[in-house]
Amino acid sequence: MVYCGKASKGCQNCRTRRIKCDRVQPQCTQCVRVRKTCPGYRDPLSLMFRDESTKVMQKAQAQWQSETWESSSSSSSPPDSTRNQEPIPESTAPPPAAVTASDSRKPAVSRGLTLEIGPTAVDKAIRFFVDRYVIGLPDEPRAGHELQEVPWVHSPRMRDILAAVGMAGMSNLTDDKEMSTLAKHHYGLALQRMAGAVRYVGSVELEMVMRTVVMMAMYEVIAGTDGPARSIHVMGAAAILRNALPAPQLPSEGPRALLQLCFSTLSSKQSSTQHSSSEPNVLIPTHIDSQCDPLPPALFGWIAAIDQMASDEDKPSAKLVKIIARFVQLSTGLRSHRFLDGHPKTADTIREALDINLSLKSWAQQQDNTPWAFTEEHIDPPFFPPGTVFDNSYHIYTNTYIARAWNHYRWTHILTNQLLLEAATRFPITSTTLLPPSHQHLARDLITHLARDTLVSVPTHYRHPKLEPKHWDCFDKTNPGAVLGLPGVPTVLFQVKVAACAPGVCRRYREWALEMLETAWRDLGMVQARVLAGFVRESTLGVKEECE
Structure with a gap:
């Protein structure tokens, strides 16, 4: 998903003729004047993003092994995410919907986090993400049991991006190329899902969409890709939010969220500009x-x-x-x-x-x-x-x-x-x-x-x-x-x-x-x-x- 700027809202006939469309409902004045059927108007929000998921997935598939991750993980299991904690036996694991954890992020303290625990890499990656990037951070739950009241953690729509972010971090720490490839695969799936979701952003789904796009930017940060890629996602999130404002029913104080995205865009731009040069610690190169x-x-x-x-x-x-x-x-x-x-x-x-x-x-x-x-x-x-x-x-x-x-x-x-x-x-x-x-x-x-x-x-x-x-x-x-x-x-x-x-x-x-x-x-x-x-x-x- 690539942010492409503000798209024309005119109908196809006016865009083809390169004339201004007044977007009158149900048919624009230009189409009525020349006695043509007006094809209607595009959703501008979905056009702010170009679906690049096919390229991402093809690249991942090119590196993909013939055997599935589940079969290979038995011989090369990624590290447990709970910091020196013994794995939880499957026989005692709670049902998939359960999420539990103790209150500490310290390695020496027991912190039994369970999030749809199972033998798959996706489960372990999501567990890693929740343990390292959610529990205990400011404005986030302090313990795993509090996640039961957090809808986005349990949403199937978030599963791919949660897995992608978790796998990216785990693969960096273990230098596991296969896991890195799997992270790209799930990132591609998340991009594909997001490309369709932005067409139907409503007040109920806005927070879910916003978190997904922000986590896409987080994936770029964790994976170490270039600054512009991160900025694209932040800009995309801001475009989504600006399109929805100022609706009074939006969650989480929309203008404040938009302000933070503007701050993030500026700091990301400054960071990218400095650190992409041969003189990353100076202002006047x-x-x-x-x-x-x-x-x-x-x-x-x-x-x-x-x-x-x-x-x-x-x-x-x-x-x-x-x-x-x-x-x-x-x-x-x-x-x-x-x-x-x-x-x-x-x-x-x-x-x-x-x-x-x-x-x-x-x-x-x-x-x-x-x-x-x-x-x-x-x-x-x-x-x-x-x-x-x-x-x-x-x-x-x-x-x-x-x-x-x-x-x-x-x-x-x-x-x-x-x-x-x-x-x-x-x-x-x-x-x-x-x-x-x-x-x-x-x-x-x-x-x-x-x-x-x-x-x-x-x-x-x-x-x-x-x-x-x-x-x-x-x-x-x-x-x-x-x-x-x-x-x-x-x-x-x-x-x-x-x-x-x-x-x-x-x-x-x-x-x-x-x-x-x-x-x-x-x-x-x-x-x-x-x-x-x-x-x-x-x-x-x-x-x-x-x-x-």
Whole structure:
């Protein structure tokens, strides 16, 4: 399924004649005028996606062995997903509909999760997915028995994408090529099912469809495919949601969900633009990237629509997303044009960055003494296991949606100041008056402050596998509100990388971030975590400074 942009809503006759169709019911005026039978109008939503499932499935089938997975799994069984837990005997396993688990994600604690337990790879993959990507994460059930009240987990329509995501993670951790092929096969089936489902999205099915598309993006993240593929799915989810808004009967606060998809699109674009280059840790590259695509035009239409629909509580995020879009546009432009020291265009670029920096500073100040303000709490060691919580401190926000918005603010503000510091080095003549030494000193101090806040915020978005429910109780003082819990993990990994690779960040910050990303790789099998860990490791080389 590939997002193809907004399709024409006109009838076939008008499209063939390349004239404007007024779409009058039951027949358009143009057809009536020439005495032709109007063939009716297409559903625009289904046309926003091109069904690529055939290609995906053919590729998978080309690698497919003649024997079925069930027969081969007896000799090459994938790892159990429940972290050092003994398998549950089939004789004692509950009926297929049952879902049970204990409350802990810690390996040493029993956590008997059963989800349609059986000998097949699909069952094991879904078990892996639920255990690693659902249980205990913010805004998700804390224990397996709570999943009985979560319809999407049990839906047959979700089975293929759940299996695909689980198999992708398991195959990464075991380097099992056969399982990777099977993951592609189920991903192709999910694409095929989704291509038909989007034609009939209604208020009842919208949440199911949204979760499916978001998990398709998650599959791309776990499998380690290119950034544009992930963005396509996020854009597709936003297109589906925008088409349904502003219907009052929609679940889970539609405008807030659309805002989060816009944030995800922007961070994914920034990540893809930086990390696809030979200089992944810089904002102003030394080489021009002529293939750097601009932000999709549809994004700005959705941002404009959000302005009309956002509630008072969400207006700060509606304002923030526009500032972030400005920064990503600026960052993208830096990679597609050549800038010379002393040139007016270079000065204009620095001024734009300074204005964005001022807007971000003003945005943060406006949240003081509002529901968007947050607090920091600290618990002396040894309450938290070593390496799980940065500085043994954590944040408390009004809800997880606000917590996510703050982290989007942080990565943007860090990169904006990093851009200014790079400009001061690369363009000394231009920056003499625009970026005096005092401004550069403030930029470094702000980066360090924002980097620390990013690392302290991590348990709000991702739970280290060594943490137990008694630790979760601290972080769960932040109420739910993220609408969809799953997308928070890959986004926070990108934010941690930004914080750790920023100029002036001390070695202790970088080492904690590196260990966190490596843990996420070992825990989730997410290729993105391993790639980002490589960038952080590279940035740590030669860094000797210690924190004050």
